[in-house]
Amino acid sequence: MKNKEILLGPLSKNNPVIVQVLGICSALAVTSKLEPSVVMAISVIAVVALANVVISLLRNTIPNSIRIIVQLVVVAALVIIVDQVLKAFAYDVSKQLSVFVGLIITNCIVMGRLEAFALSHGPWESFLDGVGNGVGYGLILVIVGFFRELLGSGTLFGFQVIPQVFYEMGYMNNGLMILPPMALIVVACIIWVHRSHNKDLQEK
Amino acid sequence: MESLNLFIKSIFIDNMIFAYFLGMCSYLAVSKTVKTSMGLGIAVTFVLTLTVPINYLLENYILKPGALSWLGESFAEVDLSFLSLIFFIAVVASMVQLVEMVVEKYSPSLYASLGIFLPLIAVNCAILGGSLFMQQRAFDSVGTATVFGLGSGIGWLLAIVGIAAIREKLAYSNVPAPLKGIGITFIITGLMGIAFMSFLGIKL
Numbered sequence: 001m002k003n004k005e006i007l008l009g010p011l012s013k014n015n016p017v018i019v020q021v022l023g024i025c026s027a028l029a030v031t032s033k034l035e036p037s038v039v040m041a042i043s044v045i046a047v048v049a050l051a052n053v054v055i056s057l058l059r060n061t062i063p064n065s066i067r068i069i070v071q072l073v074v075v076a077a078l079v080i081i082v083d084q085v086l087k088a089f090a091y092d093v094s095k096q097l098s099v100f101v102g103l104i105i106t107n108c109i110v111m112g113r114l115e116a117f118a119l120s121h122g123p124w125e126s127f128l129d130g131v132g133n134g135v136g137y138g139l140i141l142v143i144v145g146f147f148r149e150l151l152g153s154g155t156l157f158g159f160q161v162i163p164q165v166f167y168e169m170g171y172m173n174n175g176l177m178i179l180p181p182m183a184l185i186v187v188a189c190i191i192w193v194h195r196s197h198n199k200d201l202q203e204k
Numbered sequence: 205m206e207s208l209n210l211f212i213k214s215i216f217i218d219n220m221i222f223a224y225f226l227g228m229c230s231y232l233a234v235s236k237t238v239k240t241s242m243g244l245g246i247a248v249t250f251v252l253t254l255t256v257p258i259n260y261l262l263e264n265y266i267l268k269p270g271a272l273s274w275l276g277e278s279f280a281e282v283d284l285s286f287l288s289l290i291f292f293i294a295v296v297a298s299m300v301q302l303v304e305m306v307v308e309k310y311s312p313s314l315y316a317s318l319g320i321f322l323p324l325i326a327v328n329c330a331i332l333g334g335s336l337f338m339q340q341r342a343f344d345s346v347g348t349a350t351v352f353g354l355g356s357g358i359g360w361l362l363a364i365v366g367i368a369a370i371r372e373k374l375a376y377s378n379v380p381a382p383l384k385g386i387g388i389t390f391i392i393t394g395l396m397g398i399a400f401m402s403f404l405g406i407k408l
Contacts, residue, residue: 155332184390185390188387191387203385
Protein backbone atom coordinates (compact mmCIF):
# COMPACT_ATOMS: atom_id res chain seq x y z
CA MET A 1 0.00 0.00 0.00
CA LYS A 2 1.15 3.51 -0.76
CA ASN A 3 2.05 5.59 2.25
CA LYS A 4 -0.13 8.43 0.99
CA GLU A 5 -3.10 6.11 0.79
CA ILE A 6 -2.45 4.89 4.35
CA LEU A 7 -2.39 8.45 5.61
CA LEU A 8 -5.29 9.93 3.67
CA GLY A 9 -7.62 6.92 3.33
CA PRO A 10 -9.04 7.21 6.85
CA LEU A 11 -10.05 10.83 6.31
CA SER A 12 -13.04 10.00 4.15
CA LYS A 13 -13.40 6.64 2.36
CA ASN A 14 -12.27 4.62 5.33
CA ASN A 15 -13.12 6.99 8.16
CA PRO A 16 -12.90 5.24 11.52
CA VAL A 17 -16.04 6.85 12.95
CA ILE A 18 -18.56 7.01 10.15
CA VAL A 19 -17.44 4.08 7.99
CA GLN A 20 -15.73 1.59 10.30
CA VAL A 21 -18.00 2.67 13.20
CA LEU A 22 -15.23 2.56 15.79
CA GLY A 23 -14.49 4.82 18.70
CA ILE A 24 -17.90 6.35 19.13
CA CYS A 25 -17.78 5.27 22.74
CA SER A 26 -15.75 7.95 24.41
CA ALA A 27 -16.13 10.50 21.66
CA LEU A 28 -19.57 11.96 21.42
CA ALA A 29 -19.98 12.97 25.02
CA VAL A 30 -17.17 15.52 24.74
CA THR A 31 -18.49 17.28 21.65
CA SER A 32 -20.95 19.69 23.22
CA LYS A 33 -18.25 22.40 22.91
CA LEU A 34 -15.55 22.87 20.30
CA GLU A 35 -12.60 23.23 22.66
CA PRO A 36 -12.84 19.86 24.42
CA SER A 37 -13.48 18.23 21.04
CA VAL A 38 -10.20 19.61 19.69
CA VAL A 39 -8.27 18.59 22.80
CA MET A 40 -9.79 15.13 22.70
CA ALA A 41 -8.94 14.81 19.00
CA ILE A 42 -5.31 15.76 19.61
CA SER A 43 -5.02 13.34 22.52
CA VAL A 44 -6.41 10.48 20.47
CA ILE A 45 -4.11 11.27 17.51
CA ALA A 46 -1.10 11.17 19.85
CA VAL A 47 -2.17 7.92 21.52
CA VAL A 48 -3.09 6.05 18.33
CA ALA A 49 0.07 7.09 16.48
CA LEU A 50 2.45 6.29 19.34
CA ALA A 51 0.72 3.05 20.32
CA ASN A 52 0.86 1.94 16.69
CA VAL A 53 4.60 2.58 16.57
CA VAL A 54 5.32 0.80 19.86
CA ILE A 55 3.24 -2.26 19.02
CA SER A 56 4.68 -2.36 15.52
CA LEU A 57 8.21 -2.41 16.95
CA LEU A 58 7.24 -5.15 19.40
CA ARG A 59 5.12 -7.15 16.95
CA ASN A 60 7.62 -9.97 16.40
CA THR A 61 8.22 -10.53 20.10
CA ILE A 62 4.64 -10.51 21.42
CA PRO A 63 3.21 -14.03 21.85
CA ASN A 64 -0.12 -14.22 20.07
CA SER A 65 -2.07 -15.45 23.09
CA ILE A 66 -1.36 -12.48 25.33
CA ARG A 67 -1.34 -9.73 22.73
CA ILE A 68 -4.52 -8.07 24.00
CA ILE A 69 -3.03 -7.61 27.46
CA VAL A 70 0.23 -6.27 26.02
CA GLN A 71 -1.71 -3.83 23.86
CA LEU A 72 -3.80 -2.70 26.80
CA VAL A 73 -0.72 -2.06 28.91
CA VAL A 74 1.02 -0.05 26.18
CA VAL A 75 -2.10 2.00 25.52
CA ALA A 76 -2.78 2.51 29.22
CA ALA A 77 0.76 3.79 29.77
CA LEU A 78 0.40 6.28 26.90
CA VAL A 79 -3.00 7.44 28.13
CA ILE A 80 -1.62 8.01 31.62
CA ILE A 81 1.03 10.28 30.10
CA VAL A 82 -1.60 12.19 28.10
CA ASP A 83 -3.77 12.48 31.19
CA GLN A 84 -0.94 13.87 33.30
CA VAL A 85 0.09 16.32 30.56
CA LEU A 86 -3.48 17.59 30.25
CA LYS A 87 -3.78 17.98 34.01
CA ALA A 88 -0.55 19.97 34.03
CA PHE A 89 -1.12 22.27 31.06
CA ALA A 90 -4.86 22.39 30.38
CA TYR A 91 -6.51 21.78 33.72
CA ASP A 92 -9.89 23.31 32.84
CA VAL A 93 -10.32 21.21 29.71
CA SER A 94 -9.09 18.17 31.58
CA LYS A 95 -11.90 18.73 34.10
CA GLN A 96 -14.46 19.05 31.31
CA LEU A 97 -13.28 15.84 29.67
CA SER A 98 -13.50 14.11 33.08
CA VAL A 99 -13.36 10.34 32.67
CA PHE A 100 -13.23 10.42 28.91
CA VAL A 101 -9.46 10.85 28.75
CA GLY A 102 -9.07 7.61 30.66
CA LEU A 103 -11.55 6.01 28.33
CA ILE A 104 -9.18 6.51 25.38
CA ILE A 105 -7.72 3.20 26.60
CA THR A 106 -10.87 1.42 25.61
CA ASN A 107 -11.42 3.52 22.51
CA CYS A 108 -12.09 0.93 19.85
CA ILE A 109 -10.08 2.88 17.27
CA VAL A 110 -6.88 2.35 19.22
CA MET A 111 -7.39 -1.37 19.71
CA GLY A 112 -8.81 -1.77 16.22
CA ARG A 113 -5.80 -0.19 14.53
CA LEU A 114 -3.36 -2.14 16.68
CA GLU A 115 -5.05 -5.40 15.80
CA ALA A 116 -5.70 -4.69 12.15
CA PHE A 117 -2.62 -2.75 11.16
CA ALA A 118 0.27 -2.39 13.59
CA LEU A 119 0.64 -6.14 14.17
CA SER A 120 1.42 -6.70 10.51
CA HIS A 121 3.21 -3.57 9.32
CA GLY A 122 6.45 -1.69 9.93
CA PRO A 123 6.78 1.23 12.38
CA TRP A 124 6.75 4.07 9.84
CA GLU A 125 3.66 2.81 8.02
CA SER A 126 1.98 2.17 11.36
CA PHE A 127 2.76 5.70 12.45
CA LEU A 128 1.16 7.10 9.30
CA ASP A 129 -1.85 4.84 9.76
CA GLY A 130 -2.22 5.98 13.36
CA VAL A 131 -2.01 9.65 12.42
CA GLY A 132 -4.45 9.15 9.54
CA ASN A 133 -7.02 7.39 11.69
CA GLY A 134 -6.56 9.82 14.54
CA VAL A 135 -7.14 12.75 12.21
CA GLY A 136 -10.13 11.04 10.61
CA TYR A 137 -11.62 10.61 14.06
CA GLY A 138 -10.72 14.15 15.10
CA LEU A 139 -12.33 15.53 11.96
CA ILE A 140 -15.71 14.08 12.90
CA LEU A 141 -15.36 15.28 16.50
CA VAL A 142 -14.57 18.80 15.36
CA ILE A 143 -17.46 18.90 12.87
CA VAL A 144 -19.90 17.67 15.53
CA GLY A 145 -18.45 20.02 18.15
CA PHE A 146 -18.66 22.95 15.72
CA PHE A 147 -22.35 22.49 14.96
CA ARG A 148 -23.34 21.70 18.54
CA GLU A 149 -21.57 24.71 20.00
CA LEU A 150 -22.68 27.07 17.21
CA LEU A 151 -26.34 26.09 17.32
CA GLY A 152 -26.49 25.24 21.00
CA SER A 153 -24.69 28.16 22.60
CA GLY A 154 -24.10 30.57 19.70
CA THR A 155 -20.37 30.54 20.46
CA LEU A 156 -17.18 28.97 19.05
CA PHE A 157 -14.26 28.26 21.39
CA GLY A 158 -16.28 30.23 23.94
CA PHE A 159 -16.44 33.42 21.84
CA GLN A 160 -19.82 34.64 20.77
CA VAL A 161 -20.15 34.45 16.99
CA ILE A 162 -23.86 34.98 16.48
CA PRO A 163 -24.38 38.77 16.55
CA GLN A 164 -26.29 40.24 19.47
CA VAL A 165 -28.71 41.82 16.96
CA PHE A 166 -30.06 38.37 16.10
CA TYR A 167 -30.95 37.73 19.72
CA GLU A 168 -32.70 41.07 19.95
CA MET A 169 -34.71 40.15 16.88
CA GLY A 170 -35.89 37.01 18.67
CA TYR A 171 -33.31 34.37 17.71
CA MET A 172 -32.85 31.73 20.40
CA ASN A 173 -30.14 29.18 21.04
CA ASN A 174 -31.29 25.64 20.50
CA GLY A 175 -30.78 24.16 23.95
CA LEU A 176 -31.46 20.68 22.61
CA MET A 177 -28.14 20.72 20.76
CA ILE A 178 -26.23 20.75 24.04
CA LEU A 179 -27.92 17.57 25.23
CA PRO A 180 -26.22 14.20 24.57
CA PRO A 181 -28.78 12.67 22.15
CA MET A 182 -28.21 15.39 19.57
CA ALA A 183 -24.59 14.28 19.14
CA LEU A 184 -25.88 11.02 17.73
CA ILE A 185 -28.29 12.75 15.41
CA VAL A 186 -25.59 15.13 14.14
CA VAL A 187 -23.34 12.13 13.43
CA ALA A 188 -26.23 10.43 11.64
CA CYS A 189 -26.57 13.54 9.44
CA ILE A 190 -22.83 13.43 8.66
CA ILE A 191 -23.20 9.75 7.70
CA TRP A 192 -26.18 10.63 5.54
CA VAL A 193 -24.30 13.34 3.63
CA HIS A 194 -21.15 11.23 3.37
CA ARG A 195 -22.94 8.16 2.05
CA SER A 196 -25.02 10.07 -0.47
CA HIS A 197 -21.70 11.20 -1.98
CA ASN A 198 -20.07 7.77 -1.71
CA LYS A 199 -22.72 5.43 -3.07
CA ASP A 200 -20.48 2.36 -2.74
CA LEU A 201 -20.57 2.66 1.05
CA GLN A 202 -24.36 2.36 1.25
CA GLU A 203 -25.69 -0.75 2.90
CA LYS A 204 -28.06 -2.95 0.95
CA MET B 205 -33.37 4.65 50.30
CA GLU B 206 -30.11 6.25 49.17
CA SER B 207 -29.14 3.04 47.38
CA LEU B 208 -32.52 2.66 45.70
CA ASN B 209 -32.27 6.24 44.49
CA LEU B 210 -28.79 5.61 43.10
CA PHE B 211 -29.98 2.36 41.50
CA ILE B 212 -32.88 4.00 39.64
CA LYS B 213 -30.69 6.94 38.75
CA SER B 214 -27.94 4.85 37.24
CA ILE B 215 -30.42 2.83 35.19
CA PHE B 216 -32.51 5.62 33.75
CA ILE B 217 -30.97 9.05 34.21
CA ASP B 218 -27.25 8.39 34.03
CA ASN B 219 -27.78 5.63 31.50
CA MET B 220 -24.41 4.47 30.18
CA ILE B 221 -25.52 4.61 26.56
CA PHE B 222 -27.96 7.47 26.35
CA ALA B 223 -26.20 9.89 28.67
CA TYR B 224 -22.53 9.01 28.22
CA PHE B 225 -22.31 6.95 24.99
CA LEU B 226 -20.26 4.29 26.71
CA GLY B 227 -20.01 0.88 25.10
CA MET B 228 -21.35 2.15 21.79
CA CYS B 229 -19.14 -0.11 19.67
CA SER B 230 -20.54 -3.39 20.82
CA TYR B 231 -23.94 -1.73 21.24
CA LEU B 232 -24.04 -0.92 17.52
CA ALA B 233 -22.43 -4.14 16.33
CA VAL B 234 -24.27 -6.76 18.39
CA SER B 235 -27.75 -5.24 18.47
CA LYS B 236 -29.05 -7.07 15.40
CA THR B 237 -31.10 -9.67 17.28
CA VAL B 238 -32.72 -9.53 20.71
CA LYS B 239 -31.33 -12.90 21.80
CA THR B 240 -27.64 -12.10 21.31
CA SER B 241 -27.97 -8.62 22.73
CA MET B 242 -29.66 -10.05 25.81
CA GLY B 243 -26.70 -12.38 26.31
CA LEU B 244 -24.15 -9.62 25.89
CA GLY B 245 -26.18 -7.33 28.15
CA ILE B 246 -26.19 -9.91 30.92
CA ALA B 247 -22.44 -10.49 30.52
CA VAL B 248 -21.78 -6.76 30.72
CA THR B 249 -24.02 -6.37 33.78
CA PHE B 250 -22.24 -9.24 35.47
CA VAL B 251 -18.76 -7.90 34.75
CA LEU B 252 -19.75 -4.38 35.86
CA THR B 253 -21.23 -5.65 39.13
CA LEU B 254 -17.95 -7.45 39.85
CA THR B 255 -15.39 -4.90 38.69
CA VAL B 256 -16.83 -1.74 40.22
CA PRO B 257 -16.65 -2.95 43.85
CA ILE B 258 -13.24 -4.59 43.30
CA ASN B 259 -11.89 -1.39 41.84
CA TYR B 260 -13.55 0.53 44.67
CA LEU B 261 -11.53 -1.48 47.19
CA LEU B 262 -8.34 -1.00 45.17
CA GLU B 263 -9.00 2.72 44.93
CA ASN B 264 -9.61 3.14 48.65
CA TYR B 265 -6.95 0.83 50.05
CA ILE B 266 -4.13 1.22 47.55
CA LEU B 267 -4.46 4.03 45.07
CA LYS B 268 -5.94 7.10 46.77
CA PRO B 269 -3.57 9.63 48.34
CA GLY B 270 -3.01 8.34 51.86
CA ALA B 271 -4.88 5.09 51.19
CA LEU B 272 -1.84 3.02 52.09
CA SER B 273 -1.78 4.31 55.66
CA TRP B 274 -2.99 0.87 56.87
CA LEU B 275 0.53 -0.36 56.07
CA GLY B 276 2.06 1.99 58.60
CA GLU B 277 2.88 5.63 59.25
CA SER B 278 5.55 5.90 56.58
CA PHE B 279 3.11 5.01 53.80
CA ALA B 280 0.57 7.69 54.68
CA GLU B 281 2.01 10.16 52.18
CA VAL B 282 2.10 7.82 49.19
CA ASP B 283 -0.13 8.84 46.27
CA LEU B 284 -0.50 6.16 43.61
CA SER B 285 -3.56 7.63 41.90
CA PHE B 286 -1.72 8.01 38.59
CA LEU B 287 -1.61 4.21 38.41
CA SER B 288 -5.37 3.84 38.65
CA LEU B 289 -5.94 3.41 34.91
CA ILE B 290 -3.53 0.48 34.71
CA PHE B 291 -4.96 -1.14 37.85
CA PHE B 292 -8.55 -0.77 36.66
CA ILE B 293 -7.92 -2.11 33.19
CA ALA B 294 -6.02 -5.08 34.61
CA VAL B 295 -8.94 -5.97 36.89
CA VAL B 296 -11.38 -5.57 34.01
CA ALA B 297 -9.31 -7.73 31.67
CA SER B 298 -8.94 -10.55 34.17
CA MET B 299 -12.64 -10.47 35.12
CA VAL B 300 -13.58 -10.69 31.45
CA GLN B 301 -11.31 -13.67 31.05
CA LEU B 302 -13.14 -15.32 33.94
CA VAL B 303 -16.58 -14.61 32.55
CA GLU B 304 -15.46 -15.91 29.18
CA MET B 305 -14.39 -19.21 30.69
CA VAL B 306 -17.66 -19.57 32.63
CA VAL B 307 -19.84 -18.80 29.61
CA GLU B 308 -17.86 -21.18 27.41
CA LYS B 309 -18.36 -23.98 29.91
CA TYR B 310 -22.05 -23.51 30.72
CA SER B 311 -23.55 -22.04 27.58
CA PRO B 312 -21.60 -22.92 24.42
CA SER B 313 -24.39 -21.63 22.17
CA LEU B 314 -24.30 -18.19 23.77
CA TYR B 315 -20.51 -18.33 23.56
CA ALA B 316 -20.66 -19.03 19.85
CA SER B 317 -23.21 -16.30 19.15
CA LEU B 318 -21.30 -13.64 21.08
CA GLY B 319 -18.14 -14.58 19.21
CA ILE B 320 -15.46 -11.93 19.26
CA PHE B 321 -17.53 -9.59 21.42
CA LEU B 322 -17.04 -11.55 24.59
CA PRO B 323 -13.27 -10.93 24.83
CA LEU B 324 -13.96 -7.42 23.57
CA ILE B 325 -15.99 -6.66 26.70
CA ALA B 326 -12.53 -5.97 28.12
CA VAL B 327 -12.33 -2.94 25.88
CA ASN B 328 -16.00 -2.08 26.26
CA CYS B 329 -15.91 1.50 27.47
CA ALA B 330 -18.93 0.93 29.69
CA ILE B 331 -16.93 -1.35 31.99
CA LEU B 332 -13.91 0.87 32.47
CA GLY B 333 -16.24 3.89 32.45
CA GLY B 334 -18.16 2.42 35.38
CA SER B 335 -14.96 2.20 37.42
CA LEU B 336 -13.84 5.69 36.44
CA PHE B 337 -17.21 7.20 37.36
CA MET B 338 -17.02 5.34 40.66
CA GLN B 339 -13.60 6.95 41.25
CA GLN B 340 -14.88 10.39 40.28
CA ARG B 341 -18.00 10.27 42.44
CA ALA B 342 -16.20 8.84 45.49
CA PHE B 343 -18.98 6.62 46.86
CA ASP B 344 -19.01 6.11 50.59
CA SER B 345 -19.13 2.30 50.80
CA VAL B 346 -18.57 -0.90 48.83
CA GLY B 347 -22.33 -1.50 48.88
CA THR B 348 -23.08 1.78 47.14
CA ALA B 349 -20.41 1.06 44.55
CA THR B 350 -21.92 -2.37 43.87
CA VAL B 351 -25.39 -0.88 43.48
CA PHE B 352 -23.97 1.64 41.05
CA GLY B 353 -22.26 -1.10 39.02
CA LEU B 354 -25.40 -3.23 38.91
CA GLY B 355 -27.60 -0.27 37.99
CA SER B 356 -25.32 0.86 35.18
CA GLY B 357 -25.18 -2.67 33.83
CA ILE B 358 -28.96 -3.02 33.83
CA GLY B 359 -29.27 0.35 32.14
CA TRP B 360 -26.91 -0.83 29.42
CA LEU B 361 -28.84 -4.11 29.07
CA LEU B 362 -32.11 -2.22 28.74
CA ALA B 363 -30.70 0.04 26.05
CA ILE B 364 -29.20 -2.72 23.92
CA VAL B 365 -32.27 -4.96 24.15
CA GLY B 366 -34.50 -2.00 23.26
CA ILE B 367 -32.50 -1.06 20.19
CA ALA B 368 -32.25 -4.70 19.10
CA ALA B 369 -36.03 -5.06 19.23
CA ILE B 370 -36.46 -1.91 17.16
CA ARG B 371 -33.83 -3.01 14.64
CA GLU B 372 -35.55 -6.35 14.16
CA LYS B 373 -38.72 -4.54 13.10
CA LEU B 374 -36.75 -1.95 11.16
CA ALA B 375 -35.65 -4.59 8.67
CA TYR B 376 -39.07 -4.25 7.01
CA SER B 377 -39.08 -0.45 6.78
CA ASN B 378 -38.24 1.67 3.80
CA VAL B 379 -35.28 3.75 4.95
CA PRO B 380 -33.44 6.16 2.57
CA ALA B 381 -30.47 4.28 1.13
CA PRO B 382 -27.63 6.41 2.62
CA LEU B 383 -29.15 6.07 6.09
CA LYS B 384 -29.59 2.30 5.95
CA GLY B 385 -27.86 0.31 8.64
CA ILE B 386 -25.73 2.46 10.85
CA GLY B 387 -27.22 5.88 10.09
CA ILE B 388 -30.75 5.07 11.11
CA THR B 389 -29.49 3.26 14.20
CA PHE B 390 -27.78 6.45 15.32
CA ILE B 391 -30.95 8.46 14.85
CA ILE B 392 -33.05 5.92 16.75
CA THR B 393 -30.51 5.88 19.59
CA GLY B 394 -30.71 9.66 19.69
CA LEU B 395 -34.51 9.57 19.86
CA MET B 396 -34.40 6.92 22.58
CA GLY B 397 -31.96 9.13 24.44
CA ILE B 398 -34.41 12.03 24.27
CA ALA B 399 -37.13 9.74 25.57
CA PHE B 400 -34.92 8.65 28.46
CA MET B 401 -34.30 12.29 29.34
CA SER B 402 -37.87 12.48 30.54
CA PHE B 403 -36.64 10.61 33.63
CA LEU B 404 -34.47 13.60 34.53
CA GLY B 405 -35.20 15.08 37.89
CA ILE B 406 -36.85 11.99 39.39
CA LYS B 407 -36.06 11.83 43.09
CA LEU B 408 -36.88 8.98 45.39
